[in-house]
Amino acid sequence: MRIPALPKSTKRSLIKSDPVLYSAMVAVWLSFAVFIFLPLLSLLWTTFFVNGTFSFANIKKVWSAKYNVRALYGSLILATAVSVSGTLLGYIFALAVTRTTLPKPLKVLLGAVTILPLISPPFTSSISLTLALGPNGMLLKALGIKNFSIYGFIGIWISETLTYFPVAFMVISAILNTMAATLDDAALSLGASRWRMLRTVTIPLSLPGIGNSILLLFGASLADFATPLILGGHTFPVLPTEAYLLITGMFDLKGGAALSFLLLVPALVVFFLQRQLLGTKSFVSVTGKNGARTEFAQLPKTLVVAISAICTIMVVFIIYLYAIILWGSFVKVWSVNNTFTFEHYRYVFKHGRKAIGDTLLIAFLSTVIGSVLAVVIGYITQRKTFIGKRFMEFSSMLNYALPGTVVGIAYIIGFNRKPILLTGTLTILVAAYVFRYYATGIRSVVASLEQIDPALEEASLSLGAGTLRTFTHVTIPLIIPAVFAGMRYLFIHCMTAISATIFLVSVRWTLLTTRILESMTELQFSQASAFSIVLIVIVFAADAIMHRALGMITANFHRPQEASYEIIGA
């Protein structure tokens, strides 16, 4: 007789049941330990431990310097101002695109103009503002304004608003687009005027978007390093630049660490508030929804006129700012000697060749490694259940949520001694980019996996394919568009971002963006312009190539119509 099967534990070790997953998880945790936890803990250690004992001495010391306190307030005031003005401007643009009957080409132009600041290096608007409104500024001369200084709060504020309002525009237009047009009709049919409809329907329903935009812009401005460095001068200190100057100018690591801790606190608050906000409503469906649908009601006439006027002025201004850089790159000495010359480009391709090569290599490596990591992390956190999953999700976003300056300082502190001595290497630069900007990749992979029925993967397994084959033959082909979306974003950031990596460049490895910064601080505006133009062209070209590549890859399996991912599994 057989003994009836006793309840038999079916717990097995992960190593045996799914060795691939096991190795992936070990690799992910190891990489987190080295590139996320080690630097951050080193930063905290340096801030709070003096000779091995816990102490607030470092914080007290930076706090007692009046200049640093001013920098903290400066940062907060600036972030508040930018988040308000940027969100307002973004809302106006979003209304123009989603709620007016402006001619189609004009709307396309509006969209295009908002893309420019997103993919330009962070200095672009600062440089062009300097050219226009700085010493010998073109616009100042043209308008006959004297005694105006772009350096200080005003300059940073304008520049950051220009740089970040597109983020607000994207977030808000997404939510305005997904609103049901029938609500407008309902309000109007109930006798509401167009103003009243706007006030009682449109704006209240877009509040989550407004809230998210304010938080995003607050965080971005708080972390922005490039703009205040160029436009802040000594009149308007902010935390990221102060930390940078302390470290690179005075080699005061402890002071820098303490300052960046002051910056870390509000940044984390914003991060948590944003998670809270997004957790309750998943409205950020950044799908470019357009096409046939019921029309939204028209806005009040006067408002349409005002919106059109503001948008026109902004579009002209932004185009002017980019044109001015292009022009600036071709003149001998800006505003002094306006003869046409290729001199600056010659300089860029001669003395900047190393920077160009380094930047491309670093961006390429970071994009490839970052995308692979994003796919692995996105896949295991979306598809698998395991202990510590939440923590993995959270950790993966940490370097992204923190201001770049904080991450940069954490990296130099964490990697400037044994056992992991990486300062001055290619590895540290690539790691800084990868663990900061793969976040978007992870998100798009997760979002894409959520759309894909797990039954497809189960079907593959049940047909005898192993985990790895299923992953490469079924999962990857289905999420490849999302992977590419993440890659494009990653590449753009690796080419343009500077706040973290400014601390990590060396004689051996340098970046285009740092060359731009050097040119600016040496007041070589034309040279800086030429560098910027080259950078923008490279970014555009690379982006176009990636777009093409995606088209070619997916052409084979979305036939004949684009297979929409909603019908997957059907």
Added chain:
Amino acid sequence: MKSSALELKQVSKTFTKDGQTVNAVQSVDLTVEQGELVTFLGPSGCGKTTTLRMVAGFELPTAGEITIQGKDMTNMPVNKRGIGFVFQNYALFPHMSVYGNVAYGLKARGERTRDIGEKVRSALKLVGLANTENRYPNQLSGGEQQRVALARVIVMEPNLLLMDEPLSNLDAKLRLHMRTEIRALQKKLGITCLYVTHDQSEALTMADRIVVMNKGRVEQVGTPFEIYSNPQSVFVADFIGQANIVELQIVLAEQETLTAQIPGGGTFKARALRPDHHVQGSELYRTGQSAALVIRPENILVQDPSSEDGTFPAHVRSSIYVGSHVEYELVLANGTAIKAMVPFSRGMHIYEQQEQVSLLFDATATAFLPL
């Protein structure tokens, strides 16, 4: 000794989600022989899918043992079990052509390209889809997608074919058609098949045997005939077909027969089901307690009121003439509602609302079940 195609021994599955535990499947025992088609039938959430997914290996049992052709499969990864699974939504790979879909498993198995081509074509022919090889899933109708899903699985010649409500996304007419087609194919290939459905008629017409599940447990396993005519519990009687359940008080419990009190009338004698539990000495039926009398609507005669022993006094709530039958809704003296379906013949009297009648239950088609 030849081993069974599939054996489940005390298989249980408990899910834990957000601190709550759900006993989705509890101590299921089942043996399936080679070439059988066994359907799983039961209300939503009773654990049919979970059981099937454990057999497939998508879920691991919390306890118990699963063997396929005598080999212990409890912890075997899905891809090593040699099973085929047909999903409710077909789960065709949208990025592969019909050919790619059907060839997928053969390629994974590392077969030669020439063999693959041959096998794929013959499988597609078998399901009536020759010449669709180069189409993509989104270019096929629902019924065609269903066939591709079937071809993709049978081309692998699995030990065991598992289907989870494979027809539920098709329209009613196609469903009837596919039902017979799947059954014919399964017989022709001699594949052992587990088939989940909550469509009774599907289960009754297709199955060699039916497993009726309720709340994670197996209520009864048997041929369609056994399940229908010899339900072993009130749940099965109620769930399969239409049945009237009348609660009666037992006045005499004898060997395999019970006599019970008719509300407002005499007594009624019928057989007691569950021969595995003898009446005497068992806890199932005891004098003075209640038992459930199960009677199907077609086994009731409606007559003029009489005081004959064994008849049930009742009044008519409604009567509908539907051509070949008269459908009655009746109410017993204790308030129990009864449905009766009486074959209509010429000159027959149709009782009107509120008329008093007397019901005669066909004792051979009636049985007591423990409550």
